[in-house]
Amino acid sequence: xxxxxxxxxxxNTTMSAITNKTILITGGASGIGKLMGELCLQQGAxxxxxxxxxxxxxxxxxxxxxxxxxxxHSYYVDVRNVDEIKLAADDIKNKWGAVDILFNxxxxxxxxxxxYEFTHDDIENTMxxxxxxxxxxxxxxxxxxxxxxxxxxxxxxxxxxxxxxxKLSVYCASKHAVxxxxxxxxxxxxxxxxxxxxxxxxxxxxSTAMFEGVRSPLVPLVRPQVAAKTIIxxxxxxxxxxxxxxIVYAVPFIKGILPVRWMDFLTGKIFGFHKxxxxxxxxxx
Numbered sequence: 397x398x399x400x401x402x403x404x405x406x407x408n409t410t411m412s413a414i415t416n417k418t419i420l421i422t423g424g425a426s427g428i429g430k431l432m433g434e435l436c437l438q439q440g441a442x443x444x445x446x447x448x449x450x451x452x453x454x455x456x457x458x459x460x461x462x463x464x465x466x467x468x469h470s471y472y473v474d475v476r477n478v479d480e481i482k483l484a485a486d487d488i489k490n491k492w493g494a495v496d497i498l499f500n501x502x503x504x505x506x507x508x509x510x511x512y513e514f515t516h517d518d519i520e521n522t523m524x525x526x527x528x529x530x531x532x533x534x535x536x537x538x539x540x541x542x543x544x545x546x547x548x549x550x551x552x553x554x555x556x557x558x559x560x561x562x563k564l565s566v567y568c569a570s571k572h573a574v575x576x577x578x579x580x581x582x583x584x585x586x587x588x589x590x591x592x593x594x595x596x597x598x599x600x601x602x603s604t605a606m607f608e609g610v611r612s613p614l615v616p617l618v619r620p621q622v623a624a625k626t627i628i629x630x631x632x633x634x635x636x637x638x639x640x641x642x643i644v645y646a647v648p649f650i651k652g653i654l655p656v657r658w659m660d661f662l663t664g665k666i667f668g669f670h671k672x673x674x675x676x677x678x679x680x681x
Contacts, residue, residue, distance in 0.1 A: 413632070414440055414631075414632065416441070417441050417496035418445065418496045418497075419441045419443070419444050419496065420446075420447065420488070420497070420537070421444070421445070421447070421501050422473070422501050422502035422529070423447070424445075424448055424457070425446055425470070426450065426457075427602075427606065428501065428552075428604065429448075429499070429501040430453075430457055431621060431623075432499060432628060433446065433457070433468075434624075435624055435625065435628045437461060437464075437468075443467040444469070445468075445488060445495070446470040446471070447470075447472075447484065447502070449472060469488075471484045471487075475525060476525055485537065494537070495540065495541075495547070496546075497548045497550065498533065498534065498547075498550065499550045500534065500550065500552060501550075503525060503526045504521070505567050505606055506518050506522050506567060508673045509563055510562070510563060510565075511565040511566070514566060518566065519566055522567060522570050523569070526571065526574065527577075530574060541592060542588060542589075542592065545589035547591075547592055548592075548593040548595065548631060548634075549578075549593070550594075551574050551578045551594065551596050553575050553578070553598050554571040555598050555599060556568045557571030557573075558644070559647060561663075561670065561672070561673070562670050575596055578594050581594050593634045595630060595631055595634070595635055596636065596637055596638075597627055597630070597637075597638045597639075598637065599618050599639070599644070600612065600615055600617070600618060600640065601672070602617065602619075602620055603619055612668065612669070615641060618640050618641060622640070623640060
């Protein structure tokens, strides 16, 4: 998809290699996290480090990858807990040094509720996992990247960070924050080195268990394999944004020219986003 809609962004044309790199993926034992890890290994990554809280899926991923001769290391890390982040990060740095590419992928969705139906714990949990954790994890590995003047942070945000949606208010807030932080971090790192990159990923709904029951009449759900491949290709090209499907590239442009009420009508009545969570039954935690 042409980047015309992507704020006419300019990108470094030097390709980021996956080959011989140390890759860390949070939430990497299932879904697009696992698929991205698999693609990185297939494209020559030196080692893959997985952080997750599902021990069963971590064991299954380890077995599948190591049986194919890949180097994989899994850690049980609850990214809500800063102490666990620090302990795991210290162990990684002591054993293997710097992480080359960090995929901030772990996330949750608390949907199908009006804001006044949320609890304080719902809000806290969503923001700690979807927003705060990304910053805490990055903070552990950025010094090594900055010291070497090379590295890449990939933040899995969402199109929900671009488009307001009823019954997704807290999730939208968490993803808006990720986009804002990632953009600011990118500008900071570009002042240090042209080889320090931040990629922000803003997909629409992906057809995984996390979004089971979501309906999107005019905008097709993105298949996980397509999402993973698109993200990895975007990272290799040092893209500032990776957006999918193609219509998401148009969102900032359309928001910039349409009055708010017209945008509400377009997203709610035409595209049906405002009813997309009515039958939601995915991972609502």
